[in-house]
Amino acid sequence: MALTPERQMYVQQRRATVAQLFMARVSQREIAKQLDESDAVICNDVKILQAAWQRAMIDDPVKERLRELAEIDDMERYAALQLVQTRDGIWWDRRLRAKERRARMLGLDAPFKIDKTEKIHITVEEIRRDISDRVDSIAARLGTN
16 A cells, blocks of 8 residues: 655654664663654564665765764763763763764774783883882872972
């Protein structure tokens, strides 16, 4: 049975709203309540949306990666704003988690190889002097020298 143009428009608008709420991590049951729809309708919409998102990932993975990075940027920005406004440490953790996710996506956390054959020419005395200099510098800044 073909849908009327009005019904097609309604379904498209509903799915756009479902997608927005679902991406904001609102539960399907809550989405159904907000939109005054049955759980089954929202469940079906989510399945259709997820299939479309998977196709988009296959068709244009670069675009999807950029979209995901933009979403992470939004999350980090929101967490930073909440941290400033509320001074609640949980927002620091959420911002850090967003930054960690971005770093993983960009490959910034990839392990790097250390050349074990490279010789380090430093003596124990040089290390002692360096530590002593650092302690003196800290003490001077603290005014305890």
